[in-house]
Amino acid sequence: MMKVGFIGTGNMTSAIVKGIVASGQMPKENLYLSNRTPEKRDRLASETGATVCSSNEELVSTVDVVILAIKPNLFSTVLPELAPLLIEHNPVVVSIAAGISLSQMHSMIGQDSAMRIIRVMPNLNSQISEGMAAVCGNDHATAEEIDFIVSVFESIGEAIVMKEEDFSVFSAIAGCSPAFTFLFVDALSRAAVKYGIPKEMATKIAAQAVLGSGKMLKESDQTPWNLIDQVSSPGGTTIEGVLALEENGFMTSVVKAVDAVVEKDRNMNKE
Known part of the structure; x- marks a missing residue:
């Protein structure tokens, strides 16, 4: 042993x-x-x-x-x-x-x-x-x-x-992404505060939703986009929110965050 x-x-x-x-x-x-x-x-x-x-x-x-x-x-x-x-x-x-x-x-x-x-x-x-x-x-x-x-x-x-x-890429999508996820959860909870839900309650709701979504994706044989389609009813609220995120560059912002981490990490390794 x-x-x-x-x-x-x-x-x-x-x-x-x-x-x-x-x-x-x-x-x-x-x-x-x-x-x-x-x-x-x-x-x-x-x-x-x-x-x-x-x-x-x-x-x-x-x-x-x-x-x-x-x-x-x-x-x-x-x-x-x-x-x-x-x-x-x-x-x-x-x-x-x-x-x-x-x-x-x-x-x-x-x-x-x-x-x-x-x-x-x-x-x-x-x-x-x-x-x-x-x-x-x-x-x-x-x-x-x-x-x-x-x-x-x-x-x-x-x-x-x-x-x-x-x-370097792993660092961005696994090492740094907890911070990105915390930021996402905090943004969701602050949006809920805007509509009158207490911050502590809103954070608990958002954190559990993100936790469950990660587990759902991990245990499913579906791609993320397929699961998005399952949640997005025609003419419904979810697709409205997804389109608003994309209109404001949500996916591009995430990719740019990964780019920034990879570049920083590779520059540090050179030094």
């Missing part, structure tokens, strides 16, 4: 560890935690039964998979410090940081090493076990290792294997 260690015990690690424990995917004793703030590490260990490591070095020396759940700006410090141990013990290295490529991580550890490195991009909704994650491994990572990491992230939602070059 694989031993999985987490360097960093923030919100995402907390969600992943709790998801793994809840799903029974692996024994809680096979999950290891290290964090520069011992209180956060110990709190998560107490909540989940995971094993505490006193240092990053101890964790790397113990586990089969190291998941780096640290901020991107810490990679250039943490990876070179751990490089000798990583090369010696040869665990699978997994990153959930945005903007740090597989090749950059390989260089930080040692360009001549044969490290198996996997990059994962989860999204905010992983914190409620409704996440969407993209997974990509370097040339040294095996299909079995990549599949294992996919299964880890399936414990908190959905996960798919994608080419790293497509991560």
Whole structure:
């Protein structure tokens, strides 16, 4: 049974560890935690039964998979410090940081090493076990290792294997789209306030409608446009609203938002 260690015990690690424990995917004793703030590490260990490591070095020396759940700006410090141990013990290295490529991580550890490195991009909704994650491994990572990491992230939602070059687009439609969706829900609820419905009630109504629509689409074999047609009665209210959205550039605005995210992400990666 694989031993999985987490360097960093923030919100995402907390969600992943709790998801793994809840799903029974692996024994809680096979999950290891290290964090520069011992209180956060110990709190998560107490909540989940995971094993505490006193240092990053101890964790790397113990586990089969190291998941780096640290901020991107810490990679250039943490990876070179751990490089000798990583090369010696040869665990699978997994990153959930945005903007740090597989090749950059390989260089930080040692360009001549044969490290198996996997990059994962989860999204905010992983914190409620409704996440969407993209997974990509370097040339040294095996299909079995990549599949294992996919299964880890399936414990908190959905996960798919994608080419790293497509991560910028994934970031736009999965990583940033929760913010776009929150904006849409807020716009719906503010429109309801205009007509006299209290904001809290309107937000609850709109959020549930969006949640149900997403589930409906996911569980249906229909395309989004087919479902729109099902809701749009001839001469009815829904088609009136759909046409008003299109008249004001709703679809074009969404595409432009995705364009902006992709361009920004690719420029950041170049830097």
